[in-house]
Amino acid sequence: xxxxxxxxxxxxxxxxxxAFTVLMLVLEWIRADLVALLVIVVIGLTRxxxxxxxxxxxxxxxxxxxxxxxxxxxxxDRTGVLGKAASFILRLAGGIESRVSLLINAVAGSLxxxxxxxxxxxxxLPVVSRISSRTGLPLKRLLLPMACMILCGTNMxxxxxxxxxxxxxxxxxxxxxxxxxxxxxxxxxxxxxxPIGIPLLLTGLAYFALFTRRxxxxxxxxxxxVTPGRxxxxxxxTYGIDGEVLELTVTADSPLVGMSVGEVEQLRGAPLILAxxxxxEARLAPPADQMIWVGSVLGxxxxxxxxxxxxxxxxxxxxxxxxxxxxxxNPARAGIxxxxxxxxxxxxxQSVGDLRLxxxxxxxxxxxNRGDQVFREDVRQVALRAGDTLVLHSFWRDLAQTAESHDxxxxxxxxxxxxxxxxxxxxxxxxxxxxxxxLFTDIKLSxxxxxxAVGMLxxxxxxxxxxxxxxxWKTIFTLACLIPLGWAMDSTGAAAWIAQEVLTYLGAWPQWxxxxxxxxxxxxxxxxxxxxxxxxxxxxxxxxxxLASGGNPAVYALVVAVSTSNVxxxxxxxxxxxxxxxxxxYHSRDFLRVGIPLTVLLLIVMLVSxxxxxxxxx
Numbered sequence: 001x002x003x004x005x006x007x008x009x010x011x012x013x014x015x016x017x018x019a020f021t022v023l024m025l026v027l028e029w030i031r032a033d034l035v036a037l038l039v040i041v042v043i044g045l046t047r048x049x050x051x052x053x054x055x056x057x058x059x060x061x062x063x064x065x066x067x068x069x070x071x072x073x074x075x076x077d078r079t080g081v082l083g084k085a086a087s088f089i090l091r092l093a094g095g096i097e098s099r100v101s102l103l104i105n106a107v108a109g110s111l112x113x114x115x116x117x118x119x120x121x122x123x124x125l126p127v128v129s130r131i132s133s134r135t136g137l138p139l140k141r142l143l144l145p146m147a148c149m150i151l152c153g154t155n156m157x158x159x160x161x162x163x164x165x166x167x168x169x170x171x172x173x174x175x176x177x178x179x180x181x182x183x184x185x186x187x188x189x190x191x192x193x194x195p196i197g198i199p200l201l202l203t204g205l206a207y208f209a210l211f212t213r214r215x216x217x218x219x220x221x222x223x224x225x226v227t228p229g230r231x232x233x234x235x236x237x238t239y240g241i242d243g244e245v246l247e248l249t250v251t252a253d254s255p256l257v258g259m260s261v262g263e264v265e266q267l268r269g270a271p272l273i274l275a276x277x278x279x280x281e282a283r284l285a286p287p288a289d290q291m292i293w294v295g296s297v298l299g300x301x302x303x304x305x306x307x308x309x310x311x312x313x314x315x316x317x318x319x320x321x322x323x324x325x326x327x328x329x330n331p332a333r334a335g336i337x338x339x340x341x342x343x344x345x346x347x348x349x350q351s352v353g354d355l356r357l358x359x360x361x362x363x364x365x366x367x368x369n370r371g372d373q374v375f376r377e378d379v380r381q382v383a384l385r386a387g388d389t390l391v392l393h394s395f396w397r398d399l400a401q402t403a404e405s406h407d408x409x410x411x412x413x414x415x416x417x418x419x420x421x422x423x424x425x426x427x428x429x430x431x432x433x434x435x436x437x438x439l440f441t442d443i444k445l446s447x448x449x450x451x452x453a454v455g456m457l458x459x460x461x462x463x464x465x466x467x468x469x470x471x472x473w474k475t476i477f478t479l480a481c482l483i484p485l486g487w488a489m490d491s492t493g494a495a496a497w498i499a500q501e502v503l504t505y506l507g508a509w510p511q512w513x514x515x516x517x518x519x520x521x522x523x524x525x526x527x528x529x530x531x532x533x534x535x536x537x538x539x540x541x542x543x544x545x546x547l548a549s550g551g552n553p554a555v556y557a558l559v560v561a562v563s564t565s566n567v568x569x570x571x572x573x574x575x576x577x578x579x580x581x582x583x584x585x586y587h588s589r590d591f592l593r594v595g596i597p598l599t600v601l602l603l604i605v606m607l608v609s610x611x612x613x614x615x616x617x618x
Contacts, residue, residue, distance in 0.1 A: 005500050010492040013046055017485065018537060025529040032530060033474045036481030048488040057483035061446045062166040066116070066479065067471055068449030069159050072431055073115040074470030075456040077123045079424040085111070089131060097137050101145060102209055104128060108146045109153035109201045113194075114435065117154045117161065118472065121147055121576045122342065122409040125583065130413040141216045143584040144594055145208040147576050151565045152204040152602070156197030158190050159438070159449065162479060163535035163561040168445075170486050170539040171557055177490040178547075185543065185553045190438040190445060195613040196562060196606060203605045207598055215594045243303040245274065245329050247319035250296045254315040262288030262380070264298075269310050274364055274393050275299030277324045284328050284395060287359035288380070299325040301366075301393075334395045336366065337412035340582050343386045343575045344474045345407040353380030362398040367391040369582060387571060389582035404469045411583045423461045430455030479532050486536040499544035511551045515559050515607055518542045522563040523599065527573045531564035538564075555614050559606070566602050568595030 017039060024035045044054050057063060089103045112120050128146055132139040154161035158168070168187040175184050208215075250256050256264055261273055265288070276286035277297040283290075284299075292298070298316075300307060311318045328334060341347055347355060357363045368375040368382045369389040375382045384390075390408065392399065396415050403410045434452025437443050456462055462470070489495040506514060518538065526534040538560040546556040567574045569591055571581040577591070 005493055005497045007497060008493065010046075010048060011494040011497055013048060014485075014488050014492050014494040017042055017048075018489075021482075021485065021533065022525070022529055022537075025533055031474075033477040033481075036478045039485055040481040043484050043488055048492060049484055053487065054484055057169075057480040060169050060480070060483060061444055062162075062169045062483070063476060063480045064446035065159060065165050065449050066162060067476060068434075068446065068453040069116050069165075070119060070471050071453040071462065071467045072427075072434065072449070072456060073119045073123075074466065075427045075453075075461040076115065076431060077119075078420055078462060078466070079427045080419055080421045081424060081427065084424075085127065097135075097141070098209065100131060100135060100137060101142060101212060102205065104131065104142055104146050105149040105205055105208055109149035109205070112150040112153035112160055113156035113197065114431070115160055117150050118342070118344075118475070118575045118579070119470075120160075121150055121579050122406075124150075125340070125409060125411050125579060126413045129411050129583070133413070138216075140584050140586065140590075141212055143580040144216065144577075144586060144590065145212055147580045148208070148568055148594070148598060149201065149204050150576055151567070151574070152201045153197065154565055155200055155562050156191075156194050158188055158193060158445065161561070161565055162475065162532050163564045164188075164193065165445075166479065166483065166532065166535055167539065167557060167561045169483060170535070171543075171554065173487045173490050174540060174543045174553070174557075182547060185557070188554070188558070190435070190448075193558065193562070196558070196609045199605050199609045200562075200602055203601060204598065207601060211597075216590060243271070243301055243307070245299060245301050245322065245325070246271075246304065246307050247322060247324055248298040248300055248307070248311050248314075248316040249319065250292055250294060250298070251315050251317060252294045254294075256292050256296075256314050256316065257294055259292055260288060261286050261290050261292065264292065266378075267310075267314075269306060269313070271300035271302030271307050271310060272364070272366055272393075273298055274301055275325050275328055282324060282328060284334060285358040285362045285364040285393065285398075287356065288353070289359075297324045299329065332415060333397075335393070335414065337392050337394070337399060337410060337414055338583065339390050339392055339399075339403070339408035339410045339412075340579055341384050341386055341388045341390070342406065342409050343572075343578055344472055345384075345386065346405075347384050347407050348386055349383060351381055351383045361394070361402045363392050363394040363402060365390055366393055371582075371587075387578045387581050404466070406469070406472060409579055420461065423459065426459040427456055427461045430459070430461075475532075478530065482532055482536045486540055489537070489540040495540035496544045496548075498541045499548050502541075502545055503548050507549065511549065512607060512611060514545060514549055514551065515556060515610070516603070518545065518556060519559050519563045519603055519607065522560050523566055523603070526564045526567045527570050529573075531567065531574070534564045535561055552614070555610055558614065559610055562606050562610070563603070566599055566606070568598055 021035060021039055024030050025032055040054060043049055044051060085107050089107060092103055108124055124146065128142050129139065132142055158164045171185050171187050261276065264270055265273060273286065275282065275284050276290060278293060308318055322329060352365050357365060365379050368379055370385065399410060399414065402408060430452045433455065434449050437448035437451055438445050457464065457467060506517060522534055522538045525537060539557050542556040542560045543553040546553040568577065571578045571591060
C-alpha cells in the first residue's frame with residue numbers, strides 16, 4: 001500500500017456512495033435490488049470504473065455459479081431428496097427430542113454446504129413442520145437451531161454462501177490493483193474452506209445439543225404452536241379460525257342478492273366465504289367482485305350457531321351437509337395452510353386486497369400473523385411485510401403453483417404435484433458430477449456448476465420454466481450490481497485509505513487482534529445490510545489492512561466472508577432467519593438469547609481455525 005495516501009475526490013465519491021447504500025439498505029425506503037442498480041448507474045456516470053468493466057459482474061464467476069447452484073437445488077427438491085431426508089431423520093430419531101433436534105441440525109447443516117441457504121431453509125421448513133406434527137415436539141425448539149446450522153454449514157464450501165462465491169472475484173479485483181512488488185493473492189478452491197466450516201458446524205451442533213432447552217424454554221403459548229398435524233384444532237387455537245364448512249343457499253328474499261362477495265364479507269357476523277356456486281359454475285376462493293344472485297350457494301367456514309344466526313338474518317337456507325362443494329373441499333384437493341412472506345417477495349408493501357389473490361391465484365387469505373398480532377378482521381386492508389405468516393385456503397394445486405413464484409414459502413406439509421421421484425438418480429448424479437469437476441479439475445467453478453444444472457435440464461429433472469422460477473433474481477441483481485462497488489473501492493484507493501487510517505490507531509496490534517477487529521466490524525455491518533453488501537464493503541478494506549500490516553491478505557478476506565454468515569441477532573438481517581421467525585413464534589429476546597453466545601463462540605472458533613489452517617499456507 002502506498003505511504004501517506006491522501007483523500008481524493010474519487011475516494012470521497014466512493015465513501016458517499018457507500019454511505020448511501022448502507023442507509024438505503026437499513027431504512028428500506030428503496031428495494032435492495034433497486035438500490036444496487038442505482039449504485040451501478042452512479043458508478044458509470046461518475047466514471048469511478050471504466051464502462052467496459054462496469055457490467056462484468058453480471059457475467060462474473062460468482063453470479064453464474066449462484067444461478068447454477070439455485071437451479072440444482074431446485075432439481076434436488078423436485079425429485080424428493082429433501083423429503084427422503086425428513087423420513088431418514090424420523091427413522092433414526094425414534095421420536096426422542098434430543099436426537100430429532102441433533103439430526104435435523106446435522107442434516108440441514110450438511111446440505112447447506114452444497115445448496116443455497118435461503119432455498120434450503122424454504123424447502124426444509126415444511127420438512128421440520130412435518131416432523132414436529134408427527135412427534136409433537138415444539139416447533140420453536142426445532143426451527144431456530146436448524147436455521148443457525150444452515151448458516152454455519154454454508155461455510156464448508158464455496159458454492160452455497162453468496163459472500164464466499166463472491167470472494168474469489170473480489171480477490172481477483174484486488175490483484176489488479178496491488179502495489180508494485182506485492183505478491184499475488186491466491187484464490188480459494190471449492191472445498192478449501194471446509195477446515196473452517198466443519199469446526200463451525202460441529203461447534204453449533206454441540207451448542208444446541210447442550211443448551212437448546214435452556215435457550216428456548218417451552219411455555220404454555222409455545223405448546224399451542226406445536227402444530228399438531230396442522231389440523232383444525234391448531235388453526236382454532238392459534239388464529240381463532242374454527243367451526244365447520246357449511247353451505248348457504250341465497251333465497252329470492254335475501255338482501256345478499258346483487259351484492260358482491262367483498263361486500264358480504266364486510267357484513268356484521270359474516271363467516272369466511274371459501275366457495276361460491278352460481279348456476280352450474282362452482283369456484284373455490286371467489287374474487288371479491290363476483291356477484292351473488294338468487295340461488296347462489298356460498299361455502300362458508302364458521303361455528304354452526306354463528307352461521308345459523310347469519311343465515312336467519314340474511315334470509316338464507318343452511319344445508320345440513322355439503323352437497324355442492326363436497327368435491328371442492330376434499331382434503332386431498334384443498335385445505336388450510338400457512339405461508340411466510342420471504343424478504344425477496346414481490347408482495348411486500350402491498351395490501352392483501354390489492355394482490356387480488358382469489359382472482360389471480362385462487363387463494364383466500366383467512367388471517368395474517370405478524371409477531372404477537374393476528375389480523376382476522378378486514379384482512380384485505382393489511383399491507384404485507386417480510387416475515388408475515390399468512391393463513392390460506394386453496395386447492396393444493398393452486399398453492400403449489402403460487403409457491404413456485406417464490407413470493408411465499410409454504411410452511412404446511414401438503415400434497416404436491418409435479419414431483420419427479422423417478423428422476424432422483426439423474427439429479428444426484430449430475431450434482432455429484434458438478435462437485436467432482438469443481439473439486440478435482442481446474443475448470444472454473446461457474447462452468448462446473450453449469451454442467452450439473454444443464455445436465456438436470458437435459459434429463460428432465462426440471463424444465464426451463466421451472467429453472468427460471470428457481471432463480472432468485474433479486475439476489476442475482478443485487479450481487480451483480482454491488483460487485484462494482486467493491487471494485488471501485490479498490491481502484492480509487494478508498495480501501496487502502498481506510499486501511500491506512502485503521503492502522504494509525506491499531507498498528508501495534510498482533511495479526512489475530514486485527515483480524516478480530518475486522519471480523520467484529522463485519523458482523524456489525526452484516527446486522528444491518530445484506531451479507532453480500534457487507535462482503536463488498538469489507539473485503540477490499542481487509543485486504544489492504546493485511547498488506548499494510550504484513551498479514552496474509554487471503555486470510556483477512558476469508559475472515560470477512562465467513563463473518564458475514566454469523567448473523568443471528570436480528571431476523572431482518574438474514575433471509576434464513578426471517579423465514580423461520582413467524583412459523584416458530586419467536587420474539588426478539590429469543591434471537592438475542594440464542595444469538596449472542598453463539599456469535600461470540602463462532603467468532604472465536606473461526607479466528608482460531610483460520611489461523612491454524614491458513615496462517616502459513618496462503
